[in-house]
Amino acid sequence: MKLLIGNKCYSSWSLRAWLLLRAKGIPFEEKLVLLDEPGFKETIFAAAPGSGGTGPTLVDGEIAVWETLAIMEYLHDRHPELGIWPKDRAARAHARAASSEMHAGFQALRNACPMNLGKRFAERDRGAGVAKDVARITALWRDARSRFAVDGEGPFLYGAFSAADAMFAPVVARLDTYAIPVDPVSAAYMRAILDHPSYREWLAAALAEPWIVAQDEVDEPAVANLRQV
Incomplete structure (x- = not known):
């Protein structure tokens, strides 16, 4: 493969x-x-x-x-x-719907905050569209955690890590990179993604890359540049 x-x-x-x-x-x-x-x-x-x-x-x-x-x-x-998708049918349906919504939506957040793992930016007002997207995303996370997360299976949306967590991982990275505040439940979920060994492996490789893609570099000063390129 x-x-x-x-x-x-x-x-x-x-x-x-x-x-x-x-x-x-x-x-x-x-x-x-x-x-x-x-x-x-x-x-x-x-x-x-x-x-x-x-x-x-x-x-x-x-x-x-x-x-x-x-x-x-x-x-x-x-x-x-x-367990690519949750085993429970109701949880699996919710996970697929949330992932499809992620796939098709949240354009304001995508456009204002392109994924850039090499930099960190200060918290600021990023507009009503971004705020609306973040409110919807975090509502999805809280709903999944409250209704479908199985005790003892893990800290992810449906307990154990699933395709839905992979779908939302770049959103977690964006919210972290651009210092966008979230509620405590969402913050705990974000920490679980950011601390996942596979995410840490990807991040380490990303920070070692020498290439700059100009269209994904936002026009604002960074508070930290994590890459030396």
Whole structure:
């Protein structure tokens, strides 16, 4: 199994698929394809003919899967024993709905706060659209934790780590990077993601990258630059 990904410092969608694979202990080969560089799509197409030419793309023999939620569903089908989605039917339905909402929405947060693991920014008002997105996201987190988290299974949205946590991991990174305040339940959930060994592995690799993607560098002073590039 091979996963084609973009730069770890910036590629939020790549983080989602990579984190799920690593957290669930599924063996795979990683291939980094530099974002915003000539030949990006051509490299993806060469490895996965018929794909969308985007990262992440999962290649498993003759099978290519190029959308993050589709990758997660493929892994669920291939490894039903691993708990890719919650085992309880109601929790699984909630997790899939929340993940689909994440996949399709929250454009204000995405646009105002692009994922950049190499910097930290001061807290400030980022507009009504961002505030609305954050309120909805944290409401989803609190709802999942209060209704579906199984005692003793873990600190994640549905207890044990699942595809839903992988879907929201880049949001956690954004809220942390841009110092956006959240309620105590959401803060505890964020800490569980940020402390996860697989996330820490991704972060360490991201901070070691030498590449800068200008379009993902926001025009405001950082309070900390975690990369020396």
